[in-house]
Amino acid sequence: MKTSWRLRCLQLGLLLFTLLALFLSLKLGPVKTSLAEVFRALTSGKGDLADIILSLRLPRALLAYLVGAGLALSGAILQGYFRNPLADPFILGASSGASLGAVLSLQLGLALNLAGLSAQSLLAFLSSLFLVSGVYLISERRHFQTTESLLLTGIAAGALASALTSFLLFRRADAYEQAVFWLLGSFSLADWQQVWLILIALLFGLAGAQYLARDMNLLSLGDETARSLGCPVKTVRRIFLLLATLLASFAVSVAGIIGFVGLIVPHAIRLIIGPDHRKLFLHSALAGGLFLLISDLMARLVLAPSELPVGVVTAAFGAPFFIYLLNRRRPS
């Protein structure tokens, strides 16, 4: 069948390019390293440059991959949830909430470290979760049908949080530069603790999404149809929203706001292998990881030795690719 052939090609492509991108991420950087040194560092952990490769480049590459996977998965979940291919992980205000938390901690000058999360990350994570939960609770009480009201409440709450963030930045211009770098996303502070944290969050999210993927197929037909086909709509919706929010909040807390990954990756994968969420979730995650790994590599290399915010790269090179994909699609 045509679809399964496309699936095989996608899987092969993802595997090859991920290995290649991972290898390049370890080899390329301001300090020149040879092939042999990368290999030696990975196998024995010895050599002059092993430290750079193992405690700087490797965790950074892995973190970029995991965050990309988490954002793409979160986007895939929310696109199904809202039955709208334009939804992304930040649609309910996760990003605005996180920015507010991060900027607030910069202004307060908080300093601490918990499980690899700085005060800034921690506050970003908490305020992101807080904002989305608030959005959920407010919109649930009002209406019988919550999808539209949830979406609109999310947009309104996001705007409010953004306004507060801008206000804080406006009052304290000295924090501006630090904040902007975080607001556009970066992996320059990656470490192993963060890698483990995001890995656990991602595996949890992926397992949950995969387990309920069938129900997401039903939900994407509309709640009434889903119900009549045997899906416990309310419970499933709650779980998916929780998973998507956790994934987005964790991603944002370690890497800042990286747009576009969660929007275009699931969309692109859907164009390639079709909308079946049983395949879409896993492959979106794998492709999102690869996409952000390459983006971070480019963010490091394009203006080396200085770095671009990775969010700039994802948009700059994701958008044209996305437009190409959309136009390639046969007209219906």
Added chain:
Amino acid sequence: MKFLSVENLEAGYAGSPVITGISLELEPGEFLAVCGPNGSGKSTLVKALQKLTPWLRGKIMLNGRNLLELRARQMASLLAYVPQVFEPVFDFSVEETVAMARYYRQPGRLAGFSERDRAAIEEAMRLTDVLSLKEKKLNELSGGERQRVLIARALAQDTPVLLLDEPSSHLDLNFQLQVYGLLKMLQKERGKAILVAEHNLNLASAYCSGLVFIKEGKVLAHGRPEELLEKEILRKTFGVEVEIRTNRSTGLPEISLIHPGPGYEMIPDREIVRSHPEEEK
């Protein structure tokens, strides 16, 4: 105890019930059509039978169990539903769409389709004549083709009861006959209990074993087609003048509208019906 029995059902939204005091029964091998003017509560009734419209009062027993106690999966094994409108967002193929009817039967959430599932999916597509479209995306289909895919999905669900909300509304004359012929076969040969909301009275009376006329959310008349297709009842229900004839091919009564011509003024009853627009979407 009947297979499906509805007692004194009131459903709709708090403060404004759309249907009130509805009682009806449905047995295997019965084919019932709910007819009534726009906004009379036909669709609401069909949806309320699956708890898709909130209930305010009443009780529904299905296969000896209170409907409120059934879980989503158990409901899906007893009732299949064909909605009136369906707007696909994602590009699922016809086969994938029909296959979703079998999800609830899979033993685990990660299990694949069994041989029996595949056979049921294939048969449902064959009966509704969509087998040749199975690789197509839903968005590429015409309204009539899509309607048949939805019916195929309901068949693949393999339930004793089928509920259809205006199944003929997107179909041309030929497919209307096909779909009703198929439903008749399912009723006669497989003993399905079928309930449709239907606008076309002649179609309903030619194929259904019973008709229920509702108006303003209440049952106005209930009986066999030959009992209900009667001038006075139709005037009361729909506010129109008709002639009753006998269809030569079925020997059953059939209505023929008396067209009042230009300058027609609505019979006052019709106005009242118009003041309940919730249903008509």
